Amino acid sequence: MTGGLYHNCGYNSAGMMFSAGSAIQMAEWIVTGRPKYNMFTFDVRRFTPAQLSRPHWVRECSHESYVRNYSVVFPHDERLAGRDASHDALHQDLVDDGAVMQARAGWERPGFYMPGEKIRVQQYDWGGTQDYPRNLDQRYEHILQGDYTFDFSKHHKLIGEEALSCRNAAALFNMSYYGKFYLTGPDAQRTAHLAFTADLTKKDDRVVYSLLLNDKGGVEADVTVSILDGGSGQLHEPIFKGRGYYVVSSGFSANHTLAHLRRIIQTHKLRATITDVTKQLCILSVQGPDSQRILQRYTDAGLSNDAFPVNTHRSINVSKAPFSADNKQYKCRALRVGWSGELGWELHVPSSHAIQIYQALKTAKGLRNAGWRALTSLSAEKGYHLWNADLRSDDNPIEANLGFACRKDGEYIGNEQVTKARINGVAKKYAYFTLDDKVALYGQEGIFRNGEPVGYLRRGDYAYYLDKPIGIGYVRNQGSEVTKTFLKEGNYEIEVMGKKYKATLHLRSPFDPTGQRLLGNYGEQGMDENTHEPHAGQNERAGGSE
Structure with missing residues (x-):
């Protein structure tokens, strides 16, 4: 560098x-x-090495950019050029199971599923120009046309069914394109102390949500950090001396996050190593009220709140075919976290046996494949942040309601600006808006308070469980401090396509604001630890068949 x-x-x-x-x-x-x-x-770091190393990606994307220079850009538009720069080990199996792919940072990931269909992204045909014949199979292009609108997508109902399957039963998400890094070495703890805002002095089974800031206090990344103390030498638990960290970031900004961490190591001359294992590990996420019941049938690890608390991780065995002769077991790292706001686990699986685990899980009764369109909606409904949308490098954590992720006694980069914002207040503040009118929100819509413009939505989606449009943005007060009183006392409207709609402001998302669903507390729908796990650490068959 x-x-x-x-x-x-x-x-x-x-x-x-x-x-x-x-x-x-x-x-x-x-x-x-x-x-x-x-x-x-x-920023050039928005492109991955896999993209930049492929000449065809540069040529195709340049051509398509010129061709579409004056085209209308729709919220869920997908490019046809430069596809397949990277894909995970599960790619073909997911396509066979109906995945309609979308591209992010060169990675192919499932946008949503059309069960019974096999929709393949074809090689770029240059629009039939320059003597290139048009692709005979244009089904993917035809499906994309369902999103050529600023109203609700043609696929709105299908995506909603996926989202509600997660809220009401269980959904399986492939999150393998996420960035995955190991931070190790003699100065790994010093690096973590400087780079991460959260307290990482906890015991070695914790998963901690943390931010990485710049010197101005802006958020350069948000990640989960699993605290490690060495392992068995496998991909999911490498051997190293001292304390290490397993860092997981959004795939969209993984290269940016990696560059930021490496710059800290170089600037401070630290003896630390970052190992990128993004391609070597897949992530299968089982989320929803039934996730414990389903996953428990494939593992002998305890999954109760006592045996496997929220925000912890451990290495577990997953069976290929439980209660059958072909009951081969595979090891992976399980994290009790999720981006859906539901009870659930992420399985970080070596790519070499990801297909076997996926094929086993997908046979589970009540578990449905779901894509990123549903997951992004679920995260917005729950109130989780999305970097480069409602959380950016020009946002202070206090402005973004993320003060809880910043330790008060730390020497992390950007700490002075966070402390200053805590003491002096902020001139903009993160807030949620719901509308009773069924209108599509995608971000960039104006926010009005008492008839005056005070900001715009950074992010918009449809909250299928709440059955309302939801928007997330920052409210300003003409350069003055934005207080809770200022936020609560206003009457709000959101302007969509030139028309204003009455909106309700929420200081935090109205969906499960106390986080009970993460604990498996669903009332009558909740998990029954006595039925599914009579003794912590033991797995006893609960009866029935999957």
Whole structure:
């Protein structure tokens, strides 16, 4: 890595309009360490090495960008060029099971499922130009046309069924494109102390949500950090000396997160190593009220709140075919976390046997495949953040209601700015909005308080369980401090396509605000630990068949 070398180039055609503004931001970047505004859209780190190393990706994407220069950009538009730069071990199995793929950071991931269909993303055919014949199979393109709207997608009902299967029963998400890194070495703890805002002095079975900040206190990444003390030498539990960390980030920004961590190590001359195991590990996430009942049939590990508390991790065995002659077991790291807001576990599985575990789990009664369109909706409904949307490098954690993720006695990077915001207050504040009118929200819609504009939605989606549109944005007060009183006393409207709709502001998401569902507390629907796990650490068959 070469420090202090900056490039501000590549502007062409309509892109020249951005050149002067980008130059101003780069000047501030050089002088102060980071630009004033969120510049991820212009940052080369938004591209992965896998993308940049493929000449066909550059050629195809450049061609499509010119072709679509004046096309209307719809909220859920998907590109056809430069596809398949990266995919995980489960890719073909998911396509065979009806996955309609979307591309993020070069990775193919399931957007939603059309059971019974096999929709393959075809090679880029250059739109039939330059003597290239058009693809005979254009089903993927036809499905995409269902999203060519600023209203609800043609696939809105199908995605809703996936989301509600997670809320009411159980859903299986493939999250393998997430970035996965091991932080180890003599100075691993010092690196973690500087880089992560959360308290990582806890015991070695904890999974901690944390932020990475820049010197200005802006959020460069949000991650989960599993605290480790060595393992057996397998991919999911490597051998190392001292304390180490397993860091998981959004796949969309994984390269950005990795670069930020490496820069900290280089700047402070730390003896720490970051090992990228993104391709070597897959993630299968079982989420929903029935997730414990289903997963318990495939493992002898205890899954009760006592045996496997929320926000902990451990290595477990997963059976390929429980209670049968072909009962081969596979080891993986299980994390009791999730992005859905439900009881659930993520299984971090070596890619070499991810297919076997997926094929076993998908036969479970009541477990449905669900894609990222449903998962993103679920996370918005629960109130979880999405980096580069409602959480960016120009947002302070206090502004974003993430003060709980920042330790008060730490020396982490950006700590001074967080402390300052705690003491002095902030001029913008994160808030949720729900609408009674059934209108589609996608982000960028204006927020009005008592008739005056006070911000815009960073993120919009449909909350299928609440059965309402939900928006997330920051409210400002003309440069003055934004207090809870200021937020609560206003009358709000959201402007959608030129029309204003009455909105209700919430300081936190109205869906399960106390987090009872994460604990498996569903009332009559809840998990029964005495039925499914009479003794912590033991697995006894509860009867019935899957």
